[in-house]
Amino acid sequence: MKRRDWIVKTGMAGSALFLNKYLYSTSLSANQEADNLLRNDFGQDFRWGVAAAAYQTEGAWNEDGKSESNWDHFSRHPRKIERNENADIAADFYHRYEQDIDLIKAMNFKIFRFSLSWPRIIPGGTGDVNRAGLDFYHRVIDKCLSSGIEPWVTIYHWDMPQVLEAQGGWTNRKIIEWFSEYADVVTREYGSKVKNWMVLNEQLAFVGNGYMLGQFAPGKKSLNGFMKAVHHSVLSNAEGGRIIRKNVPDANIGTTFATTFVEPVDQTSKNIEAAARVDAIMNRLFIEPCLGLGYPVETLPILKKLKALYEPGDEEKMVFDFDFIGVQYYFRTIVKKSMMPGMRAKEIKASDRGVPANEMEGEIYADGLYQILNKYSKYKGIRNLIVTENGTCVPDKLENERVHDIERIEYFKNHLAAVLKAKKEGVNVTGYFVWSPTDNFEWDKGYRTRFGLVYVDFQTLQRYVKDSGLWFRDFLK
Ligand code: FCB
Numbered sequence: 001m002k003r004r005d006w007i008v009k010t011g012m013a014g015s016a017l018f019l020n021k022y023l024y025s026t027s028l029s030a031n032q033e034a035d036n037l038l039r040n041d042f043g044q045d046f047r048w049g050v051a052a053a054a055y056q057t058e059g060a061w062n063e064d065g066k067s068e069s070n071w072d073h074f075s076r077h078p079r080k081i082e083r084n085e086n087a088d089i090a091a092d093f094y095h096r097y098e099q100d101i102d103l104i105k106a107m108n109f110k111i112f113r114f115s116l117s118w119p120r121i122i123p124g125g126t127g128d129v130n131r132a133g134l135d136f137y138h139r140v141i142d143k144c145l146s147s148g149i150e151p152w153v154t155i156y157h158w159d160m161p162q163v164l165e166a167q168g169g170w171t172n173r174k175i176i177e178w179f180s181e182y183a184d185v186v187t188r189e190y191g192s193k194v195k196n197w198m199v200l201n202e203q204l205a206f207v208g209n210g211y212m213l214g215q216f217a218p219g220k221k222s223l224n225g226f227m228k229a230v231h232h233s234v235l236s237n238a239e240g241g242r243i244i245r246k247n248v249p250d251a252n253i254g255t256t257f258a259t260t261f262v263e264p265v266d267q268t269s270k271n272i273e274a275a276a277r278v279d280a281i282m283n284r285l286f287i288e289p290c291l292g293l294g295y296p297v298e299t300l301p302i303l304k305k306l307k308a309l310y311e312p313g314d315e316e317k318m319v320f321d322f323d324f325i326g327v328q329y330y331f332r333t334i335v336k337k338s339m340m341p342g343m344r345a346k347e348i349k350a351s352d353r354g355v356p357a358n359e360m361e362g363e364i365y366a367d368g369l370y371q372i373l374n375k376y377s378k379y380k381g382i383r384n385l386i387v388t389e390n391g392t393c394v395p396d397k398l399e400n401e402r403v404h405d406i407e408r409i410e411y412f413k414n415h416l417a418a419v420l421k422a423k424k425e426g427v428n429v430t431g432y433f434v435w436s437p438t439d440n441f442e443w444d445k446g447y448r449t450r451f452g453l454v455y456v457d458f459q460t461l462q463r464y465v466k467d468s469g470l471w472f473r474d475f476l477k
Contacts (some may be wrong), residue, residue, distance in 0.1 A: 033420075034366075034413035039476055041420055047431030048476055049111030049150075050104055050453070051389050053157035053201065055087055056440040058117065060094035064132035067123035070165035071158065074217035085446030091438050092461045097140050099463065103454055104437050105147045107469050108476035112149050113388060113433050114140065115157030115201065118182050125161035126181050134189055141193050152433075153194050154256070155183050155240060157201040158210075158217070158443075165218050170207060170229035179236045183243045191248035198326055198388065199240035202258040203233045203286045215444055223305075223342075231309045234289045234318050241320035255290070256326030256388045259283050259376075261368030265336040265348055274337040274345035281343070282333065283375070287325070289318040291381045302342045324430070326388030327376055329369045329415075331362030359393040359449045360442075366414035373422040373429050384428045390415050391435035393442070393449035396466065403455045403466035412468065434472070438463060 039048075055071045062068070075086035093100055104112050118125075120133035144151040156179070160169055164178055187197065209216035212226035237255055244253045262279040264271035280296040285303070289295055294315070297303045334353065338346040350357035356364045369390065376385055392411045396403045416432065423429050439452035447458050453469035456462070465473075 034417035037413060037416055047111055048109050049113055049152065049431065049433035050109050050437040051113040051433040052436050052440065053115045054117035055159040057091045057093035059087065059089040059092045061088045065123055065130040066120040066133060068162040069119045069159040070162050070169065070217040073162045074219055080219060081444055082446045082448055087441040090441045091456050098143055100438060101143045101147055101149060103463060105149060107453060107473045110149060111152055112144055113152040113154060115154035116186055117159055119159065119161040121186065122182055123161065125164040126178050129185055141190060150196060151194050152196040154198040154201050155186060158206045169218055170232050171211060171225045173232055175232050176235050176239060180239050180243060183240045187244050187247035195250060196252045197244045199255040200237050201256050202328060204258045207233055227305045228309060231306055234286060235314065238290055238318055238320035241322055252323050254322050254324040254326050256328055257287055259327050259329050259372045261332045261371045263334055265334055270337040275335040277343055278333065278335045278345050290320060291379055292319045324384045324386050325376060325382050326386050327372060328389035329372050332365035332368040359395060360445060364392065364411060366418045369415050370418035370422050373427045377427040384430045386431035387419060388433050389435040391451045393451050396450050396455055398455055398464060401464050403464060405466045405468045408468040409471045
């Protein structure tokens with residue numbers, strides 16, 4: 001969700017513009033078909049899941065031997081998180097995972113994608129393993145399996161032991177060894193039960209927001225730090241794939257990328273080129289080196305700085321042949337040229353364009369998901385795509401134990417229609433995971449923005465299935 005912020009905060013927020021209407025005409029095109037969607041249209045083998053992350057849901061931040069994470073640390077600094085909230089308790093998944101997995105089952109999903117907390121498993125970052133931490137995920141995995149739900153595990157979804165962040169985190173080249181050790185421990189531990197793995201969640205988000213914009217943990221703002229974190233995360237991503245392959249030979253191995261559909265504000269060449277530069281950062285920077293294409297330096301020359309960081313052998317080590325690529329899509333980005341050094345582009349915000357947006361100011365634009373699936377399917381070397389996250393935050397109101405989140409249902413229908421359109425046209429998209437099963441801690445937005453199919457009252461921690469959850473229950477029946 002943070003790719004948008006990335007552009008805005010790099011000085012790309014724009015002034016109001018009168019836009020050509022045709023830009024929006026496709027946004028509603030999915031509507032009629034969307035109302036008639038059937039699960040069977042997607043085929044028997046299509047994978048339906050929900051996705052969540054450790055820091056956003058678990059709470060229990062210092063229980064059973066878990067150490068402080070970079071996010072525990074960051075969220076304690078005043079004004080880093082809206083309303084100064086933190087995820088010490090979050091949705092209390094640590095104590096309520098059984099109920100949450102029961103709810104996932106009740107909504108008829110067959111896959112639960114969740115992440116592991118590195119500081120829970122290796123509190124010192126490297127070295128001693130915490131048995132109680134490992135056991136927690138055994139309980140979660142076992143509960144999934146006994147409920148007929150496949151556990152899909154993300155190794156890293158942004159929470160790192162603070163002791164490693166204090167040594168530079170992703171900017172320190174040693175992260176490749178630290179991360180490899182952690183990936184080795186968890187794949188050996190769970191490999192006999194877990195066959196579906198994802199290495200990293202959205203490098204762009206944790207690298208861009210964490211080391212360039214200061215908006216995410218660890219709150220750094222440095223172009224050099226950003227470049228290092230890019231390169232080290234690219235190497236770690238591929239290395240993670242190799243470690244899973246070695247330890248779990250029959251695994252289905254993927255990784256996930258943040259995406260947004262980028263379009264120029266008009267068809268002038270200066271704005272088309274500006275959009276191409278933004279697209280290079282938002283959609284190409286991390287996938288292309290992993291496919292052996294290197295960094296998109298021709299489109300965005302500032303990325304040449306990455307070359308200076310190469311050590312012998314890096315070019316090959318950046319590549320890994322993933323079984324699937326996870327695409328995460330939330331909004332469209334409209335761009336025009338600006339004088340800003342580096343990107344020479346700025347975003348025109350949804351609010352300045354008067355278009356439908358979520359509560360984080362991301363434009364709601366279902367056709368963008370269709371476009372992104374098409375774009376990614378054109379890369380040689382991508383075998384299949386899974387939408388590993390898609391969802392929206394709307395102002396939910398709990399009334400008489402119900403949440404009538406009509407807008408969210410519409411959002412899902414339109415985005416599913418976009419997926420189906422791509423699939424029917426031959427794009428190899430094999431699954432769709434909703435972000436997220438329950439409301440949770442939305443990073444720097446805290447608890448303000450809710451993405452769940454299940455409403456969480458953060459005072460009582462009671463759960464209430466929203467109408468969107470009931471819609472999926474019926475749709476997936
Ligand atoms: C994605 C993140 C996920 C969640 C959603 C709303 O970018 O991967 O953790 O915050 O946005």
